[in-house]
Amino acid sequence: MTIPIETVKSIEALFFDFARAHIWTLPGLGEQTLFPEALWEQMGEENLLNLTLFKDPSLEANSCLAITRAGRSLVSGGGNLGMALSWMVHHLVDCYLLARYLPSYEENKGGQEALGQLRKAMATGDATVCFAVSEPKAGAHPKHMAATAQKRNTGYILNGEKTYLTNGPIARAFIVIAVTGVEREKKQFSAFLVPNDSKGLTVLAPMEIPFFNPSPHGSICLKECRVPDNALLGRLGHAHKDMVLPFRKVEDAAMTGPVTGAMAFLLEALAREMDNGEKTSEHDIEQLGGLAALLETADLLSWHAAMAVDDPAACPDPGSILLGFKHLVGQYVAELDSLVKKTNLILPAPFGILIHDFKSSAQIGKNSARSQQAKLGRVLLAMQGSDFHR
Numbered sequence: 001m002t003i004p005i006e007t008v009k010s011i012e013a014l015f016f017d018f019a020r021a022h023i024w025t026l027p028g029l030g031e032q033t034l035f036p037e038a039l040w041e042q043m044g045e046e047n048l049l050n051l052t053l054f055k056d057p058s059l060e061a062n063s064c065l066a067i068t069r070a071g072r073s074l075v076s077g078g079g080n081l082g083m084a085l086s087w088m089v090h091h092l093v094d095c096y097l098l099a100r101y102l103p104s105y106e107e108n109k110g111g112q113e114a115l116g117q118l119r120k121a122m123a124t125g126d127a128t129v130c131f132a133v134s135e136p137k138a139g140a141h142p143k144h145m146a147a148t149a150q151k152r153n154t155g156y157i158l159n160g161e162k163t164y165l166t167n168g169p170i171a172r173a174f175i176v177i178a179v180t181g182v183e184r185e186k187k188q189f190s191a192f193l194v195p196n197d198s199k200g201l202t203v204l205a206p207m208e209i210p211f212f213n214p215s216p217h218g219s220i221c222l223k224e225c226r227v228p229d230n231a232l233l234g235r236l237g238h239a240h241k242d243m244v245l246p247f248r249k250v251e252d253a254a255m256t257g258p259v260t261g262a263m264a265f266l267l268e269a270l271a272r273e274m275d276n277g278e279k280t281s282e283h284d285i286e287q288l289g290g291l292a293a294l295l296e297t298a299d300l301l302s303w304h305a306a307m308a309v310d311d312p313a314a315c316p317d318p319g320s321i322l323l324g325f326k327h328l329v330g331q332y333v334a335e336l337d338s339l340v341k342k343t344n345l346i347l348p349a350p351f352g353i354l355i356h357d358f359k360s361s362a363q364i365g366k367n368s369a370r371s372q373q374a375k376l377g378r379v380l381l382a383m384q385g386s387d388f389h390r
Contacts, residue, residue: 003054003063003310011054011066015073018046023078030080030353032214033206035170043087044125051094051123062095064250064309068257068302075261076268079350081357082215084258089166089251090128094119096250097175097191097243098129101233118173127172129193132162132220133244140248142187142240147222149178149192156180156192156232158200158225168218169206172196176222177239188237189244192227200225211360213353252322253309256302259325262354263295263332270336273345280343287339294332301325323372326362333358 022042023029029036043049054066067088074084098119121127138144147160158178165174173195181188196203204219234242271288274280301321308315337355340347 003066008063008066008069011070012073015048015070016077018043018048019074019077023074023080023083027349029078030082030213030350030357033208035086035206035214035216036083039083040086040125040170044123048087049090049123049125051091051099051119054091054095062091062099064254065303065306067091067095068254068306071254071257072261072264072302075258076264077261079262079265079269079348079354081258081262081354082212084261085212085255086128086167086215088254088258089131090122092247092251092254093129093131093175094122096247097131097233098193101191121172128167128170130165130168130171130174131247132165132168132174132176134162134164136161136163136219140244142189142244145177145179145187145189147176147178149176149180149190151180152226155226155228158192158194158222158227160222161219162222163219164207164209165218165220167216168220169203169216171203174201174220175233175243176220177244180237183237189240190236191233191239191243192231193233194222194225194227194231198225198227211357249318250309253302253305253318256298256305256322256325259329259358260295260298260302262358263298263329266336266351266354267291267295269347269351270340270345273347274343284339284343287335291332291336291339294328294335298325298328298332301328319372320376323376329358330362333362 022039026036026039040049047053052062054062054070071084071088074087075081078084118127118129122129133140133145135145135147138146147158147162149156149158158176160178162168162174162176165171168174173193176192176194177189178192179187180190194201200223202221202223204221207217207219209215209217233239267288270291274284274288301324304315305318305321305325308318308321333355340351
């Protein structure tokens, strides 16, 4: 079951109005490396960090579609991808990790109360939780990840490093993915909720990421970090299958919202400046219309990718949709860039920053996308000579 359209539309309006009033009005936000705590507090005060905001009474779980569309409105109204990224990850970690594994805490005395307090603080913006998966030189590849958690009589001892952590520098706690065993030569991973003040956990200085400012990214070091038994989230040894892979799919689908929001913001700014120009050619107008068509198509793909998360039985796996989405965004940016250079328009500062963010972030996951494309190609070739053409 999916969230009612009227609910989605009201959420879109809420977030657009906030972005236009509080994000668009902050000059230089996309160049700022220091996280704007006052803006985050404002989001909390206006209920935008409320963890039940995207749960309609008719739903058993939160709506990825609503989160995706809210993220779109944050960027289309504010012109900044970084704040939308931090906001989105804040919600996804709670909706798809903490809330989903609450039953495991109910089985451990004291754990449920601690989690409840943490989630209450998250709803007001007083706390956020970071999903710590990637490692230096290994990324999130399960074959190369090396952080470990060893069982002791009264808990676990964690050792290792995690990096490129969205919201890491501002996190109250970390969901750390660590190796807890090996079975048939394959590493078994488990997840542990580790407060940022845990002995043996060091939160390193924020990383300088040249895009998506002011979203904070960082690293942590775990050295003989002891956690109790009730720090375990989910099933022992199954965190990669249960959490890492599904979360990656949800995150990719939800991120299409902020991306289409950026596309909409760029198109609106370009159209406004072209309307003020005295020498806009018919060909330029045609190119502008082509960009509008690409945006509408991207919006459709984004909508379906999020729906596939909310209702897998009714929608196809979003893998191919997301690959097509990435190709379309690349085409959009290239054509937009070409039109801007040809018309010599002077556009507002967020325009150039968003273009830079698009081009820089396009490199993320490039190898994974190529691998997925190759897999689709092999499937297509294997179908030759069968009933494919019938």
